Amino acid sequence: MPDFGERIEDVEILRTGTHTASSGDRVTFTDDDLEAIARAYDPQYSEAPVVIGHPAENGPAYGWVKALKAVGGRLLATLDLVPEFVDAVRQGLYKKRSASLYNDLDGRGRYLRHVGFLGAMPPAVKALADIRMGDGAEAHSFEFSADPGPDPDGKEQVMSWKEKVKSLFTAAVDEIPEAGAPIVIAQPAQPAAQFSEADVQAREQAAAEAAAKKAREEAQAEFAERMRNLQEAEAAKAHAATVKSRIDALVAQGKVLPAWVASGLVEFAAALPWLEADQVAFAEGTAKTTPGEWVLGFLEALPPSVHLGEAAGRDKDVTGLDREGLIQSFVEKGRTYQESVLLAARARPDLFQY
Numbered sequence: 001m002p003d004f005g006e007r008i009e010d011v012e013i014l015r016t017g018t019h020t021a022s023s024g025d026r027v028t029f030t031d032d033d034l035e036a037i038a039r040a041y042d043p044q045y046s047e048a049p050v051v052i053g054h055p056a057e058n059g060p061a062y063g064w065v066k067a068l069k070a071v072g073g074r075l076l077a078t079l080d081l082v083p084e085f086v087d088a089v090r091q092g093l094y095k096k097r098s099a100s101l102y103n104d105l106d107g108r109g110r111y112l113r114h115v116g117f118l119g120a121m122p123p124a125v126k127a128l129a130d131i132r133m134g135d136g137a138e139a140h141s142f143e144f145s146a147d148p149g150p151d152p153d154g155k156e157q158v159m160s161w162k163e164k165v166k167s168l169f170t171a172a173v174d175e176i177p178e179a180g181a182p183i184v185i186a187q188p189a190q191p192a193a194q195f196s197e198a199d200v201q202a203r204e205q206a207a208a209e210a211a212a213k214k215a216r217e218e219a220q221a222e223f224a225e226r227m228r229n230l231q232e233a234e235a236a237k238a239h240a241a242t243v244k245s246r247i248d249a250l251v252a253q254g255k256v257l258p259a260w261v262a263s264g265l266v267e268f269a270a271a272l273p274w275l276e277a278d279q280v281a282f283a284e285g286t287a288k289t290t291p292g293e294w295v296l297g298f299l300e301a302l303p304p305s306v307h308l309g310e311a312a313g314r315d316k317d318v319t320g321l322d323r324e325g326l327i328q329s330f331v332e333k334g335r336t337y338q339e340s341v342l343l344a345a346r347a348r349p350d351l352f353q354y
Contacts, residue, residue, distance in 0.1 A: 006086050007066065007078060013099040013115050014075035022098075033110070034070035037101070040108045041068040048112040050079055065115055075099070077115060094118065239292075240270040246296055254304035258328065259337040269295050323351040 014037075018028040041048070049061035063081035070076070081089070088094065094117040105111035244266045250256040256265065272292035279288040289297070326348055330340035345352045 006083050007080050008086065008089075009078050010071075010076045011079050011097070011115075012074050013077050013097055013112075016073040031070065031073055034073070034075045037075060037110050037112065038068040038070045040110070041065070041112050043067070046105065046111065048114050050081060050085075051114050051116050053116055053118060062117075065112060068112065077112075079115070089117065236270075239274055240266075243270040243292070243296065247299070250299055250302075255302045256299055257324070257337075259331055259340075262331065263337060323348075326351065 014029065014034065016029050016031055016034060018026055021027055043064070043066060048065040050063035050065065051061060062085040063079050065077050066080050067078040068075060096118040098116040098118055100113040100116060102111045102113050247256055247261065247266050247269065251258060251261060269292055272290070272295060274290045274292035276290075278290045280291070281288045282294055323344065326344040327337070327340045330343045331337055335343065
C-alpha cells in the first residue's frame with residue numbers, strides 16, 4: 001500500500017501476559033507468541049489498517065501497519081498515518097490502543113487484524129473506504145493504555161488523578177457501539193483543554209471568593225430582615241400602649257364603658273392600620289387619616305354615657321347600686337354585655353326608666 005505521509009515507530013500494541021479479550025475470553029501471550037505474530041505479519045499478504053475503536057468491517061482506515069517486531073515482552077508496530085490523525089494522537093486525544101488478532105488466518109496462526117485507537121472522536125480527515133475482509137476468521141481484540149505500563153521490577157505505576165478521570169471518560173466512549181456505516185466527520189476534532197496548576201488554583205480561589213461573597217450577602221440580608229422585624233415589633237408594641245392609654249382615658253371620662261374594653265376594644269383599635277402609608281379619606285372633603293386614628297377620634301368625640309358622680313338619680317338607688325354596676329355584676333358572672341343588660345333590666349326595671 002502507498003504511504004500516507006508520516007510514520008510512527010515502535011508503537012506498543014500488545015504485551016505478554018494473560019489478557020481478557022473483547023469476547024470475554026482469557027488469553028495468554030508469551031514471548032514466543034509475540035515473536036510468532038511478528039514473523040507471520042506480511043503487509044503484502046494482508047495489511048492491517050489503523051482504525052478508531054473496533055469497527056466490525058475493519059474500517060475506515062486512518063493509516064496502515066507497515067511492520068511488527070517483538071522486543072522485551074512487547075509487540076511493537078510501525079504505523080503509517082495521515083498527518084491529521086498523527087496530530088490528534090500527539091495531542092493526547094487517544095490514550096488507549098487495541099490490537100485485534102485473527103485466531104488463525106488461512107493457517108498462518110494468530111495474525112494482526114487491525115490496530116484500534118480508543119478514547120476520542122475521529123480526526124477531521126477524509127477516511128479511506130471501508131475494508132471488507134470477508135474471510136470470516138474469528139478474531140479477538142485486546143486493549144492497552146498508552147502509558148508505559150509496569151516498571152521493570154513488576155510494580156504497577158500509579159495513575160495521576162487526571163489520568164484516572166480521562167480513563168473513565170475513555171471507558172464510557174468505548175461502550176458506545178460502532179455503527180456499521182463509515183464515520184462521517186462534520187467538524188475538526190478539537191484538542192482537549194489543558195489547564196496548568198496555576199489555572200486550577202486560580203479557579204479554586206475564584207470559586208472560594210464567590211462562595212464567601214454569597215455567604216456574606218446572605219448573612220447581611222438575614223441580619224437586616226431581623227432588625228426590620230424587631231423594629232416593626234417594637235413600633236407595634238409602642239402603638240398598642242398608646243391606644244390603651246387613650247382608651248383608658250375615655251373610660252375615666254365615661255365615654256367608653258368598661259364592658260367595651262372587656263370585649264376587646266383596645267386590641268381591635270390597636271390592630272387597625274395606623275401607619276402614614278395607611279391614611280385614607282373616609283368622607284369627601286375630609287382630611288386623610290388612618291383607620292386606627294379615625295376610630296379613636298370617633299370615641300373621643302362621644303358624649304359621656306355613664307354618670308360617674310355620687311348623686312342619686314334614676315340610674316342609682318338608695319343602696320348605691322347603679323345601673324351600670326348591676327350590668328357589670330352579670331358580666332362578671334360570664335354573661336355577654338347584651339345579655340347582662342337584659343338581665344339587669346328584668347331584675348331592676350326601675351333603673352331603666354326615664
